[in-house]
Structures are given as C-alpha cells and as structure tokens.
Amino acid sequence: MRIHQCHFCSGPIYPGHGIMFVRNDAKEFRFCRSKCHKNFKMKRNPRKLKWTKAFRKSAGKEMVVDTTLTFSARRHVPTRYSRDLVAKTLTAMQRVEEIRARRERVFYRNRMAGNKQREREANRKLVAENQHLLPRDQRTDIVAVAAAEKDKEADVVSEDGMMDIESGDEEEEVQQPELVKVKVKVSKRRQKVGAGDGMDVD
Structure with missing residues (x-):
C-alpha cells in the first residue's frame, strides 16, 4: 500500500482518496481534498497559508x-x-x-x-x-518586585564592584507611592435634601 503526499499541504493521501491533476507536460499533482486543489488552481503559495506544512517548516514551527x-x-x-x-x-x-x-x-x-x-x-x-488601578497594598509589592529585578540587573551590569548611582536614584523614585486625584460630583438635588434634613442638637 503506497501513501502519497499532497502537493499543496503535504498531508497523507491514502489509496482511493484524493484528486490527481495531470498537466500538459505529463507531471502529476496529487491533492488530499478539494480545498488544496482549488488553492493550487488559484496559484496560491503554500508557504503563506498557515494550515500547510510548508508554512510550518518555513516559520520554524516544525x-x-x-x-x-x-x-x-x-x-x-x-x-x-x-x-x-x-x-x-x-x-x-x-x-x-x-x-x-x-x-x-x-x-x-x-x-x-x-x-x-x-x-x-x-x-x-x-x-x-496600570499600577494606579491596583489597591495600595498590592502596589507596593509590585514596586518591590520591580526594584529587586532592577537590583539584579544592576549587579550583572556592574561586574567590577562599582555602585551605580543612577540606578539607586531610580529605585528611590519608583518606591514612592503614586497619588491619584479623584473628583467627586454631587448632584444639586442631593445637596438640597441634605441641607433640609439636618437635626438640631442642643
């Protein structure tokens, strides 16, 4: 039993399956299904279609x-x-x-x-x-992790044992928590209701 290979997608063609196209110069082209046959007739490049093995080989996937x-x-x-x-x-x-x-x-x-x-x-x-979207207690943890990673990078860069002053300044700037201004809008109706409901205290 001989298993042929599809000319377009390089898939297996078992006996009794597939389509064979013979060109005028007597060259045979075998296709596993009509999808490959149609793409071949449209003169498409198999290396540019992601579902073919030619694309996977050229892209380093196989x-x-x-x-x-x-x-x-x-x-x-x-x-x-x-x-x-x-x-x-x-x-x-x-x-x-x-x-x-x-x-x-x-x-x-x-x-x-x-x-x-x-x-x-x-x-x-x-x-x-997007640190400003996180709660304050989680913000400091992320900053600490980032500072630790920068420390490791600074140690790798300065192999001579010299301290990098610029990297230290950046760490101090990062550790300061960011302050976010929030504007609160109060509707006029709520202001009127609040003013009239006040209780007199002796």
Missing part, C-alpha cells in the same frame, strides 16, 4: 533537519527476504520512533519557552503601566 527522517525514506532497491533482517528492521523502526518522539518533545519545549518568556514580559509591562 523540525526541518532530522536524521531520523532519512531512515523512513522509500528505497526502491529489492532485497532478498531473511527473517533476521526483518527482525532487525522492526527493532530499528521502534528505536527510530523513540528518538524522533524525544527530539520532537525537546524541540517543542524549546520553542514554547520563548513564548512563555515573551508573555511574562508583556504581563509585567501591563501591570507596570
């Missing part, structure tokens, strides 16, 4: 260079059947699958680590910009 992929390449050289060779091939296939799965896990972990770091930095920036 492993491109992997030596285990060459093991599963189709070889057209006929070999004489022997039981030992079949047993060795089956054990090798299992081992290759384990190696490939491990490499994919490591690749995925490394790829997602950058996303988590970027998300963390974006969250910190959002909290730093």
